[in-house]
Amino acid sequence: MNLQRKNLRKFETDMDNYTFPARFLESLEHEPGFDRQNFVEAHQSEAALTSIRINPFKPATIKTDEQVPWCAQGFYLNTRPSFTFDPLFHAGAYYVQEASSMFIDHIMKTIRAEKDEPVKVLDLCAAPGGKSTLLNSALASSDLLVANEIIKTRVPILTDNLNRWGTSNVIVTNNDPKDFNSIHSFFDIVLVDAPCSGSGMFRKDPAAMNEWSEGNVNLCHQRQERILADIYPALKEDGYLIYSTCSYSHQENEDILDWLCTEFDLESVRIPIYKEWGIVETESPVKKAWGYRFYPGKVKGEGLFAGCLRKKTSSGGLSNYKNNGQQKLPAKEMELIKAYINNADDFYFFKVNDDWLAINREHKESLNILHRHLYIKKSGVRIGKLAGNDLIPDHELALSLAINKDAVLSTPLNKEQAIQYLRRDNIDITITGKGWSLMTYEGHALGWAKLLPNRINNYYPKEIRIMTQQ
Template sequence: MNEPNFPENFISILSAEPGFDAGNFINAHQNTESPTSIRLNPFKKHALKTDGQVPWCVDGYYLNTRPSFTFDPLFHAGCYYVQEASSMFIDHILKTIRPDKDEPVKILDLCAAPGGKSTLINSAIGADDLLVANEIIKTRVPVLCDNLNRWGTANSIVSNNDPKDFGRLTGFFDIILADAPCSGSGMFRKDPAAMNEWSEANVNLCHQRQERILADVYPALKEDGYLIYSTCSYSHQENEEILDWLCDTFNMESLPIPMVRQTHHDKEWGIVETRSEKHQAFGYRFYPGQAKGEGLFAACLKKKEQADDAPSFKAKGHQKLALQEIEIVKRYLIEPENYYYNKINDDWLAINRIHKESLDTLQRYLYIKKSGVRIGKLMGKDLVPDHELALSIHTNKDAFLQTELTYEQAIQYLRRENIDINPTDKGWSLMCFEGEPLGWAKLLPNRINNYYPKEIRILASPPTP
């Protein structure tokens, strides 16, 4: 491999950063490939062949080789998420600051697309906890929704808002993750083209943008709430200087994160603990060649200032005319009394009942793109099921037919092609691979209508055997 074409002065600038080893860093970029890692979905238990655990994440695993995930039906079923290993460190931070999970919490993932950290948070919380996954850029919202749909839970909401919009939700969130837009130097090994876009001027612009984003969202964090801040940058201005700015501006308290969990006490993680210059705030740096992953910076701070009372808004209940429809819709979820049902246009949706008031409040202040699980439309007393319902872990599968597919048939289905099956039954069927639902098809006497969503169908041609 050729020596990486790092930006001018990049290595000399980075040499001043804590724990940086220039020779090791250059060798990692020149002679080693980015490791492939996945994170299993704990709600869809499925055995997958892996090559060792990511030590700072319970569900994270490395793979020996990078397969074609596009042509793995279990990926489309939501059994795992392909995620860079270093970014899974957020799981360790969450488990450190919330070891008991006694009280329900509301968590905001502020810059959430494509959904890696959102699905990670969703794995770490319970049904009584609420995740709000926000994406600022409208065109990136659909992929965020798709990935949360695959994860299958009903305790998440997706919004499309600017950080300043959250300032109206004073003291609403217990935890905010701000995985801030950055100059991207931590991705140089994985994406060498990013080297051409890096500049000191862009680092300074990112620093200013990060301050604005954090200042805008800060009011939404409750007193004694936690802010998790992360970037995929090595630059001091975007990392340790931001921590000092947070401590200066908002008097936040920095929290140390233990580097080794008891279950991994004999393993060296290779993460560099740093301290900011002014306030000695704790930060954690990942360098390729030292930690088994790409570049990352992460830190956790606690809000000490008193927050204004969180807003609360209760919408009016269902119209009486809809009660009969609700009883029909309930048939399609397990433990149906646990959910609050609402209707948007013709679509019925369900979210964990405990989150009704939060949903009412968020709908008043934010632009909501997804909430809970979309069940489908009622045509008389019959349900036209939504794709979200197929992938949900809350679906009453006994209410539907189930068709097990071979690998070849599953790929045909995911490409939205005709499937060569002679059905013996009629009606809506969950199309499954190794017992995991992929989506819906309508079984008819002489054919099968494939209802896999065309916007997410596989477009690429299958690899040649």
């Protein structure tokens, strides 16, 4: 019996040393809910799961298997298909997202049960857009989502994913957290999915193990404190701060909750969960703030930590904002533009250089405030440019839920034709109309083409076309 135990310990040690960075497992021994053997086995013998989240605004027939327990639109897939060659993916009918991350949807629904008036929501560290599209799915058109990405090179993928999602109540910004200091008490809900040491992604991305160290964990902790301190004034009194990481380390998780409650007197919000979900509910050591840990082997997902806190004090208002008047727009042009938008009177129209844009009317003042203080990369939906009495439509308009489809031609494509279109190849199709046409697959728009008597000009954006071979 002693020999068997000795051999088992040797086997576990060999497995641990082969897989994980030095001292990683030892650093987790006292973390809440950590089961070393279960954790190692999950990483050694189980592949990372594939899961998608359906876009509730673009209903489509998509084959799924098991539902993600904490997200009504989330589903696991038994096999991983080639998403690149699925036109519905490019149309924004779903988003490929790790299942544990979808817990933010459950937190949002818990918050919204207590806060049913329109809200302004900030996703501070938003790229590539998984949590932004998730937040957006939980919001109504009267709510506003601001998706911010600090790193400039990551803004395009965030913008592309939000364009695919199709809603017009979204603003994308490219700012450092400290830039939000000038808009005190603006947001009702702030999500900080903080940069972290990444240990929760080891199974999904083994290369992340090369980046892990105890020193890096401590550096991440310091960065997280700075980010949270910078964004704190922008949250309203009685507003909610959702904090999450893909790390297992208490320095980046429970210790941060304690720091927030001590430094800013935030109040912990307990999120209801079911035992069968396998989520480990924790309390921070000092302030007893509620946190939620996800361990592979216990949940059907990767590593995640999340917590929710309520702000109890005010940071003051927007004392330094002045409205400098509204843009004067040519009425004739505006009437031409309005024809392309459903329920046009519900939108505020404006121009940036030669481009016409629209955002839900109730967000007009918010847009003006944010434009004064932040660097905006996307606002509402970009409609296009006018050339005489004709619109040169933008790709954003094609994917937008706001488009008036009665105002444009529509050309349905089968899957082979849709892939040709998404490659910007010549499309093997009989031309039945003339002019700008939405190219659609199973009723969902993919983008624009211009139909001419003897050819089709493909206007799918070059920078996002399919480059790989099937």
